[in-house]
Amino acid sequence: MNNRTISLLLVVAALVLAAGTATAVARGSPDIKASLQDDTVAIGEETTLDVVLVNSGDLDLGDDQNPSLNSEVQTARGLTVDVRDGSAPISIKTGTRSLGSLGTGAPTTASFEVSVDENAEPGTYDVPVVLDYDYYSRISSGVRQQKSVTRTRTVSVTVSDDATFDVTNVDSNAQVGSTGTVAVTVENTGQTAANDSDVTLASQSGDLTFGEGTESTRSVDSWAPGETRTFRYDVTASDDAQVDSYPFQLNVAFDDPDGVRKESTDTSVSITPDPEQEFSLSDVESTLSAGEEGTITATVTNDGPRDVDNAVIKWVSDKEHISPEETEIAVGDLDSGESTEVTFTADATDSAEAGSKQFDFVTSYRNTEDDRVESDTLEAQAQVSPDQDEFSLDSANTSVGIGQSGNIEITVTNTRNETLSDITAKLFASSPIDTDDDEAYIDALGPGESETITFSVSADGDALQKSYPVSLDFRYDDPDGDSSISDTYRVPIEVTDANGGGGLPLTAIGGVALVLVLAVGGYMRFR
Missing domain, CATH: 2.60.40.10 (Immunoglobulins)
Known part of the structure; x- marks a missing residue:
């Protein structure tokens, strides 16, 4: 092998070694866009501007073998947000907000309290949103190059002299497995009246509904500026609902003073149902016996979370050879945590099988809406004794x-x-x-x-x-x-x-009787 061949082989080996030891490289930057969750404010109003930030990221050079590096160069670190009034007739009451790191994907929201000038002119205004953050512009061989930048985004705020609406309170007695009432209090925070208003509450989940529908509407003829109205909706929480916050959207459609039909921006409302009403059975005793009448006695407890009115315990077992004399026992009002004893009398036929049997009961009661509802089935194990002599x-x-x-x-x-x-x-x-x-x-x-x-x-x-x-x-x-x-x-x-012992034999009794008769006869004759 000559020197030229050896040199060529050494070059090839070096290239192979370099390829095997190549390090990962990623180059990119964050790309953050800003928008407002609700971009309409009213003259003289004090409200909140919710700035929604979404980082879509820019990737100039990525590494397929190590995608975490790609995420690093697109992440904004130490992010702060500052809203300026610009030319808008508003005053910003909240200072700079620190949000930490913002990666790509899920948005984040920064809220700023603002007040709108009393003499503001209706119109649409540009509002600057200033973003300060650091990021790694390049990562190579484990070395990270960091940059600090300031970016300004612009959002549009509309100052309206129309009626605007603000939800001031939500009160709910909705309960899992039952129907309750949700009361939503809304204020007209605008400068003009709203006429022929339709206030619609829409559920975003199938677990909380308005009967068979997903939304319900209440109406009001005239709604003056600064006036507060409370609207009540019947909400049903399914048996599968969780004790968790469920999202709703509130919308107001109305006529302005000129008769033009307008619609408010949707307002988010959350409702959390109470846990399902529960009851339990304990201390079950039975005197049931085949071929006779007996009883099943148990303690019924209202496990809450609410007091119930006019409670009735129902026998719902279907036993071929055991029949209750009464299928319902009224126990009246039961406070949460309160217990009461009930006794069902039942007849067991001669064909009733002996042993431990399951008996089913339910509690029927009136809820807060005065509707009669029933609990889940309450199961009780009771003994049936074999037939015994009377x-x-x-x-x-x-x-x-x-x-x-x-x-x-x-x-x-x-x-x-x-x-x-x-x-x-x-x-x-x-x-x-x-x-x-x-x-x-x-x-x-x-x-x-x-x-x-x-x-x-x-x-x-x-x-x-x-x-x-x-x-x-x-x-x-x-x-x-x-x-x-x-x-x-x-x-x-x-x-x-x-x-x-045990009495005289009949023959002896006859003999004694004969002797007595003869003796008496002789005595009378010889007297």
Whole structure:
């Protein structure tokens, strides 16, 4: 390889090495434009000029591999804004505003308090906006070249002797999931009257609407300069609305004194709905049991944020085998944070399944607009007990001797959660046990109450010494006056040896009677 070839290879290698180690380079500057959010003022008015600044940026040389450098050279740093009155008949009350850095994209706003001269001539005037800021004009190999500049932008301000309008107050009782009222107070800050005015409030979000529409209008015939009017709008906040600020636009269309139809600049209004009204259930207790009447008792709490009037708790569960006697319970007014106890009485059929069941309720109430609205569903878990006997029996003196008769006593207890009345007990027996008196009556038994009833039974002479069953059932009325027959209950009758007590055998009784008759006859004859 000759020297020329070697030199050429070294040059190529140097070029490759230089290309591999090339540094990023960006060159550019900010490009800030200024405008006014509302460019119309009234003679003698004290108001605010909102200067909107947007930086679109200039990029002379960019770096695709490191776009953050491109952003740096287009960003205004240490930005200050100063508004001058120029030739306009206005006085600037606010000094220089410092805004920090302003990159490309999102705008920023600087507000300046101004007053308009009382003797100002209507017309359009140029107002200078002075911008001071630093920026990096070039970035190369990590080195930043900084420049400081002053730029003047011009905005136009119109001084009008027409009616102009200023929103002085917004009061809202809108609430998530409900309809409320928004009251907007507006002042005619202009020099002339507005006639046949239409004041329109328009929502910028589908979560807060005017019924089915997105805007609503109120009208006023004559509106004098300096006069304040309050307009009320019904606003509905959907269930999906958030407790956040929602934007609205207020616009006034009116006739000036010459009958010319004019329209004000839109004014931004924000409305924040209150949280949704909420209720909760706690301390749920149940006496429900298959085949009988029971209750579900719970504590209902108004969790706020507002007091409610004329509250009604509604049973909205659809249970095939459980039916409430009443589906609504009125609880009256409930302050925020206040609780009250409600009890629903329900009938459970014999087919009702035992176990934990979900029951649904809602709270109906009147809101601040006196409209009746309903809460979200309130869920409660309540236990349904399995079917149980109406009575429990406790027997005493239930033994009888062979060939003897005697009384048995049975204590009957009402095991239901309701009073049972007109209770007729019927005793059934089969050989070798017979009943001489097979019915007993109880006027009424409250829950847990007991009463002892008596029956007369006898055992045949050929009965064995053992227990024989007898059966009882009961006919009774429930609190609704419905008559039912209970399940059948069995009671053991113990047959004992006649000599073991429990009464004389029938044969002995006959013999004693015969002896007594003969004795009496002999006594009378030999007397």
